[in-house]
Amino acid sequence: MSGVALPRLCCEWLHGCSGCEVALLNGGDLFLGLLEQVDIVHFPLLMDHKCPDGPEGNPSLPRAEIGLVSGGVASKAQLEVLRTMRDRCRILVAFGTCASHGGIPALRNQWTTEQALSTVFHGDDCEYSSESESKGWLDRIYAIDEWVEVDLLLPGCPPRPETIVEVVAALAAGQQPQLTEKSVCEHCPTVRTGSGRMTVRRFLANADYEPEEPMDSMRCLFEQGLLCMGPVTVGGCGGREMPLCIRARVPCRGCYGPVRRQGNQLLDLLNILASKGIDHRAIVDRISLLRFSGAHGLLKPNIQG
């Protein structure tokens, strides 16, 4: 270690799955290179660092220049951790889609917390049926920018390892990270003709393509009638190359969240179908188009149903 103090990196996880942290580890040599650019002071998955409660019962986290928070906010305890992170970190990054847009856990925003708890932990023999524990839950899953100011969204489920390392390295060097603001379609090489099937096929249906032929001779999956989330999802999953799911010849699932920060993937996609004259009622379970971005009040419990 040189004598110059490196920028400190502090990471916390909330209502997530630790996939984002694993993605960072998956950077391999890139991650090792990052260790020479930042000083990791707190990182739950990587190091066994204890954070005793502060004087007012708040979690006490070390000060840092760069803070990464993965996962959305589901409980009051997580909210306390998030607020402490905001207080302790100069730059706060929403790390992954859960932190940015709610992610998969926010799918449960279509039910109330009580409904979700009683469905999953039903009966008296479950730990979470006790009242004291259920009191700690918030009414729904929140993205972190609904509670605190966030300096940068780094979406992805998980984000691309190279992108995570690039972003942290750029922040450590005092630069503004460059993330794409264009949709998946902008990065997609498939052939678009402007007209396509007028019906929506099931996601399970296979795309039509010749396996030997390169990707840029395959017809656009959306035009093939597959419900590709590409038009309403921000790109970046494939880096400078083609999007990951498209590479596997399956439609985009939408895991990077909306193109615009407050966009609504469900409405935007239905809107595209409407303007092309395609019947949107052919979609099975359309509410799940918000599968990665149900926070920000986009998914709500249906009061009538």
Next chain:
Amino acid sequence: MNREPVIIAFCCNWCSYAAADLAGISRLQYPGSIRIIRVMCTGMVHPELVLKALNKGAAGVIIVGCHLGECHYIKGSEMALARAEIIADTLEDLGIAAERFQLVWVSSSEPERLVAAFREMSERLGIGRALGVKTPEAGQ
């Protein structure tokens, strides 16, 4: 804070906004809860704008466009109709009362039809009564 309920009306430049103009010239009364937003074509009203208005506290949203087949841009009304179906389905998904959204067709020579639609929406949402809007009999 006790704010008056507001109904947002997206009116197309070519038909319904002209009808609203004519309603003004003809001194036809419509509820004060209506706030007209002029758009070039109702086909350009993104469903998100409607949802945003409702989420931000509008009591209702009404989209008023040209009759089908009379759109200045040929297919705008059809697009508005397709989008209205989406909006209706999304409102149902979100548990928002369907009566808070409506799509009506009004040509530029039908100010009475426009005023009737405004008044009906306002009454359906229980706004007209609460604010004591004049009924046609009392107002004229």
